[in-house]
Amino acid sequence: MSSPNREMNRTAYAERLDVFQTSLWLEVDAMVDRHPDMIFFGNGGPAKSLMPADRLAEATATVWSEGLDMLTYGETEGYAPLRRLIVEQMAKVNAPAVAEEILVINGSQEGMDIIGRALIDPGDVVLVDAPTFPDAVRIYESHGATVLGMPMDDEGVIVDDVRAMLDRLPAKPKFIYTIPTFQNPTGVTMSLARRQALVDLARERDILIVEDDPYSAFRYEGETLPSLRALDPATVYLGTFSKTLSPGLRVGWISAPEPLYRQLFGLKEVMHIGNNRIATRLVYHAANGFIDGHVAWAREQYRARRDTLVAALEQYMPAGTKWLVPQGGFFLWVELPERYNTDDLLAAAADNGVIFLPGSWFYPGRTKHNAFRLSFSSLDPDLMAEGVRRIRLAIDQAG
Ligand SMILES: Cc1ncc(COP(=O)(O)O)c(C=O)c1O
Incomplete structure (x- = not known):
């Protein structure tokens, strides 16, 4: 039995x-x-x-009117016009990038997983904001990382405390994952002085920063601050259309400089063969000339x-x-x-x-x-x- x-x-x-x-x-x-x-x-x-439901419906019709290329495998890096549009969007939130380093993914949360696969060996330490986006912690832990929280106040991560943490750790962390702008969950925005100090510390200690930036398009007052990516081009950046268009689309991106980009591309290929050619065209046609x-x-x-x-x-x-x-x-x-x-x-x-x-x-x-x-x-x-x-x-x- x-x-x-x-x-x-x-x-x-x-x-x-x-x-x-x-x-x-x-x-x-x-x-x-x-x-x-x-x-x-x-x-x-x-x-x-x-x-924008109506706009998304129109864009769906446009995608289907364009021929059948979208039905095949391919475009691991993402639809080329969308990669260029992403670069334009990033420029608007003071996050400079080039299209060749944009890897389109199924929502920015997938980026955490790809980065975790690429960088974490069991036992590695990853630093995150405390408090932070809980799924990020679970993803990094699932790759074997010990995740430690960086203390925060109303100006964001307290960089002097991070320096003290680094001094105490037996080995340097694999990376720092942070949400500097309109943070989830606190809503805090890291001040310019703290941004500069964090970037300087990471550079001095040779630690990669991963900047997660889903909310920066929604600023209600005050001036746009430079992204960490703007202050240090070595920063890896995660972006998404989940908040500006719709999370159901599952379209986001990683912007990572070479040679890391190549490794992430390789992982994406193994994980998904190619990109979602339908959703990425849909997002492009919906966003182009409309999203702002x-x-x-x-x-x-x-x-x-x-x-x-x-x-x-x-x-x-x-x-x-x-x-x-x-x-x-x-x-x-x-x-x-x-x-x-x-x-x-x-x-x-x-x-x-x-x-x-x-x-x-x-x-x-x-x-x-x-x-x-x-x-x-x-x-x-x-x-x-x-x-x-x-x-x-x-x-x-x-x-
Ligand atoms: C900080 C942060 N990162 C990533 C995500 C996930 O975004 P996506 O839908 O692009 O995977 C969220 C969603 O709430 C979030 O708050």
């Missing part, structure tokens, strides 16, 4: 799968049904109403959403709560007094009909417990005040 367990026991999973045994999204999904009209502050994508106007319009919508959320926080959050009003991006980070644990608070909030993402999820090792992330990019602004009121109820219940 065959038993499912016996079948399962035949599977000897690789150790790297350990890091996938917990998923923040599964934990949150399990809570969504706890309330009939759940208000969800978790989604870091654009609202459906802010994605669309982003300018969407930026105003996001700015209004941010302001609505800030007003709600001012109205409902208890004394002693801190938040930084982000100059751009999709996220707002709220810090409660130290005694609160937002992992526990989430369950109470879900019972009250609201979901946020607890801060601990964003720290390697889940070390800090009194913060939470609110995303204002996708939630209907009419629900924000009620959502924050429900969070306040949960805070009051926690005492």
